[in-house]
Amino acid sequence: LRHFGGSAECLPVDGVAAVLDELARRQSEFGLIPLGNSVESRVAADFDAVVRGEMKLCGIVRLALHYAVLGKCSRGEVREVYGEPAALPRCRSWLAVHLPTARTVEVTSASTACRLADEKPGAAAVAAREWAAPCKLDVLADKIETHPAGSACFAVIGEQIPPRTKNDCTAILLQVDNRPGGLADALGVLKRNKVNLSRIESLPAENCDKHAIFFVEIAGHAADKRLGRKLESLRRKTTRLEILGSYPTPGPVD
Missing domain, CATH: 3.40.190.10 (Periplasmic binding protein-like II)
Structure with missing residues (x-):
């Protein structure tokens, strides 16, 4: 309600799979899934389902936990x-x-x-x-x-990413060779292009002896052509790069 306003209708369902099913059947415009809290992360558990479900990350909601x-x-x-x-x-x-x-x-x-x-x-x-x-x-x-229960983080997912604002973030899925310097080489592209990285978390990989996969959040919007060129430079240092979505930069914990 804090993200969409008081007129939004909320439909509770059981688990991430049920959220994705509601979206796939177009019973809801957006879904809200947990990304974790100040103690533990849920990115590894939930984001693979988001990628396979062909949904976009449309926003991040942070709340104080009580x-x-x-x-x-x-x-x-x-x-x-x-x-x-x-x-x-x-x-x-x-x-x-x-x-x-x-x-x-x-x-x-x-x-x-x-x-x-x-x-x-x-x-x-x-x-x-x-x-x-x-x-x-x-x-x-x-x-x-x-x-104190800390804070919780939720991802808003849907079919369309929101338009650009003056302060946005883009989430990407990054896969690199599992070798010394593989991740450092990729992140070096962001540093050279002055792209700020605000979050990075490892995800489970099927061939973990060959590849490593990361969820990465960077400053900027995917619709920005300048950021697009920088991501293409990054792509050349990876074995897989997928844009999960763009959204306004999350504010402080509410």
Whole structure:
């Protein structure tokens, strides 16, 4: 809602594959998938599916992480609490004090936890309070994490990348030979052409003894012809280069 505005309709689904399926069937214009948080990254787990699904990266959303208890029943009626593995451990102390008799159950995603909280009597979900409105759940308690939960990063994906602004980023998939200096040679092209690199993460490669694959975020928009020429120079130092998308440079954590 913070990215698209209050008029956007949100449809919770279970997992990245379901998001891609909704987009492929044109049931939704955009999808939102997790890229990770301040503790761990999800790029390696999710971006291969984005590339194979022929979707574009259209934006990045960064949010401060706070966990809430969401449900349709009253807090005193909660018998089961569902949450993803990253959420429940951060909230166990609060749950032990305020919901001592409730059983905690790990599920694969926040959307699954919220769906179960909606469907099952006496069930609640531990998730960000932003899930409450689209899932039609009540906030039974807020900011229940024992320790600061940090921040979360999400990717907006769709068929079309947004137009240029005065401050953009471009995400690329970079494959180089797995040899000493292979990555350094490629990144040297960016340095010589004064292209700022803001993020780089390794991705799993099928032939890891021969190739190494990286997710790279650089300054500029793919529609900029000057950046295009620089990327062509970079391409000559790689065995594969794919533009995943361009989007306005993410602001500070909201």
